[in-house]
Amino acid sequence: MSILEIEGLTFSFTKKEEPVIDDFSLSIEKGEIVGILGRSGSGKSTLLRLISGLEMPLKGTIKVAGKTVVSERVYLHPEERGVGMVFQDYALFPHMTVKNNILFGLSRMSRNERKQRMDEMLELVQLEGFENRYPHELSGGQQQRVALARALAPKPSILLMDEPFSNLDADLRETIREELGVILNNANMTCIMVTHDRHDVEAICDRSVVLGFTSISNNYCRI
Numbered sequence: 001m002s003i004l005e006i007e008g009l010t011f012s013f014t015k016k017e018e019p020v021i022d023d024f025s026l027s028i029e030k031g032e033i034v035g036i037l038g039r040s041g042s043g044k045s046t047l048l049r050l051i052s053g054l055e056m057p058l059k060g061t062i063k064v065a066g067k068t069v070v071s072e073r074v075y076l077h078p079e080e081r082g083v084g085m086v087f088q089d090y091a092l093f094p095h096m097t098v099k100n101n102i103l104f105g106l107s108r109m110s111r112n113e114r115k116q117r118m119d120e121m122l123e124l125v126q127l128e129g130f131e132n133r134y135p136h137e138l139s140g141g142q143q144q145r146v147a148l149a150r151a152l153a154p155k156p157s158i159l160l161m162d163e164p165f166s167n168l169d170a171d172l173r174e175t176i177r178e179e180l181g182v183i184l185n186n187a188n189m190t191c192i193m194v195t196h197d198r199h200d201v202e203a204i205c206d207r208s209v210v211l212g213f214t215s216i217s218n219n220y221c222r223i
């Protein structure tokens with residue numbers, strides 16, 4: 001079953017400019033881990049922002065788990081899409097502690113479930129003991145791990161990651177990459193990961209899509 005279906009997606013930042021994304025289509029099966037590769041400026045981050053609902057396409061449809069989340073007539077807000085996102089710059093809430101950043105998307109869970117989920121996430125990203133710190137009191141790599149924990153905590157249908165390991169040192173990168181691969185496989189979770197690192201793709205992706213430089217319409221290929 002396709003968990004994500006993108007059809008004819010077209011997007012431009014301004015009317016005058018060529019579309020960054022032009023008539024792009026892609027289908028992803030449940031449980032697939034797909035790497036998005038491509039040169040700087042090819043539209044990788046923009047594609048994730050369109051899927052998550054942070055940008056509105058000019059044309060095209062996106063379905064998540066069979067439900068239309070954007071089309072000519074439909075627009076679902078990011079929190080209604082069942083899509084988790086780890087941003088390139090983490091986008092943590094600066095006024096919230098690590099704990100509250102991770103708890104942010106869990107308001108529908110009971111108090112006990114929230115506590116349990118937070119403990120699981122802190123253990124996963126090796127940040128036990130850091131829960132009362134604020135983002136500015138963390139290193140770049142630690143902030144990145146909080147972002148990963150926050151996105152995974154609500155158990156999204158699809159996890160979107162924009163260069164999620166770029167600030168981690170080599171050892172931690174390998175550890176988190178391996179653990180993430182196991183978690184995603186165990187949960188049969190679908191994941192799209194933008195990366196510049198072929199090791200990420202080789203280690204955890206089932207396939208990858210390479211975006212072209214000026215437009216990703218007919219330029220992408222699977223490897």
Ligand SMILES: Nc1ncnc2c1ncn2[C@@H]1O[C@H](COP(=O)(O)OP(=O)(O)OP(=O)(O)O)[C@@H](O)[C@H]1O
Nearest residue numbers: 013014020038039040041042043044045046047194
């Ligand atoms: N807010 C914006 N307004 C106008 N143009 C933008 C905006 N954000 C990105 N762009 C342009 O859209 C194109 C695609 O940007 P995007 O960030 O999606 O590329 P990318 O493939 O993720 O690049 P990188 O690998 O460098 O992160 C680029 O040419 C970029 O300059």
